Amino acid sequence: MRKKIIAGNWKMNVKPSETAALVKAIAEATRQYPDVEVVCCTPAIDVPAAVAAAAGTHVGVGTENCHWKESGAYTGEISTGMIVDSGAKYVIVGHSERRQYFGETDETVNLRARAAIAAGLTAIVCIGETLEEREAGRLNEVIERQMNVGLKDIAAADCAKLVIAYEPVWAIGTGKTATPDQAQEVHALIRATLARLVGAETAETVRIQYGGSMKPGNAAELLAKKDIDGGLIGGAALKADSFAGIIEAAQAAK
Ligand code: 13P
Numbered sequence: 001m002r003k004k005i006i007a008g009n010w011k012m013n014v015k016p017s018e019t020a021a022l023v024k025a026i027a028e029a030t031r032q033y034p035d036v037e038v039v040c041c042t043p044a045i046d047v048p049a050a051v052a053a054a055a056g057t058h059v060g061v062g063t064e065n066c067h068w069k070e071s072g073a074y075t076g077e078i079s080t081g082m083i084v085d086s087g088a089k090y091v092i093v094g095h096s097e098r099r100q101y102f103g104e105t106d107e108t109v110n111l112r113a114r115a116a117i118a119a120g121l122t123a124i125v126c127i128g129e130t131l132e133e134r135e136a137g138r139l140n141e142v143i144e145r146q147m148n149v150g151l152k153d154i155a156a157a158d159c160a161k162l163v164i165a166y167e168p169v170w171a172i173g174t175g176k177t178a179t180p181d182q183a184q185e186v187h188a189l190i191r192a193t194l195a196r197l198v199g200a201e202t203a204e205t206v207r208i209q210y211g212g213s214m215k216p217g218n219a220a221e222l223l224a225k226k227d228i229d230g231g232l233i234g235g236a237a238l239k240a241d242s243f244a245g246i247i248e249a250a251q252a253a254k
Helices: 015-030 044-054 080-086 096-101 104-120 131-136 139-148 156-161 182-197 216-223 240-253
Strands: 004-009 037-043 057-062 092-093 122-127 162-166 207-211 231-233
Touching: 004 092, 004 162, 004 207, 004 240, 015 037, 015 044, 015 240, 037 092, 037 240, 044 057, 044 080, 080 104, 092 104, 104 122, 104 139, 104 156, 122 139, 131 139, 131 231, 139 182, 156 162, 162 182, 182 207, 182 216, 216 231, 216 240, 231 240
Parallel strands: 004 037, 004 231, 037 057, 057 092, 092 122, 122 162, 162 207, 207 231
Antiparallel strands: none
C-alpha cells in the first residue's frame, strides 16, 4: 500500500516573509487528512521559515534543486548537506523548468538524485515529455531514456527515498491536464520501466506523482488511477485552500 504524497512546488513565487503564514495555513487546512504525506518544496531562501512554521505539524519541507558536490566553488548552488542541515527532508530534482532554462540533463539529474538519496533526503525526480515529443510518437522512448539515465545506479535499497513525478511538459501551468487515462498509461509505463531497473517488487513500492495543472476539481479522478500515487502541484499549491482540496481528494482516494 503506497501512501499518497502531495507536494507543492512553489517555484519562484513566495517570499521569505510570506512563507510562515502559507505553511501554517496549509498545516491547519490539512490536519484532518492524516493518511496523506504533505510536502512544501520552497525556494531555498524560504526553507528556514518553512521548517520553523512546519515544526510540530505533519507538513514536510523540501527544496527545488540540489547540487551533487558536498561543497566548493559552485556559485549559486546548494549542497545536500546544506539542505539536511536546514531541516528540509525532500528535494525536487530535474524539474522540466530546470531542464528547459538551466541546462539540466539526464546525466545531471542522475548526479543530483544520487547525492540527495545518499544524504538521506527524499528525491522527487521529475520526468515527462514535451508536446512535440508526444506528437512525434516518442513518448515511450523519452520516458525510458529519462529513467535509464536519470536513475542509473539507484539501487532497490535506495528506492524508499525515491519518488518519481510524471509531469507532461505540455500540462505544466497551461491549464491542460492529461486525462486520467493518459496519465495512468504513462504511470504504468514508468512502473514497468522501474521494475526492469530495480525489480518488480521494489517498483510496486515507489510512489509516482502526477504533475501538471492538478487542482481540486480534477485531482480525485487522477488520484483514483491505480498507478497515480500523488501529485506535484505548482499554481494550486500557493493557496492553502486549493492545496488542501487536492489533499482531501488524496485522502479519499487512499
Ligand atoms: P502547475 O500545477 O502550475 O501546472 O505546475 C506543475 C508543476 O510544474 C509542479 O512541479
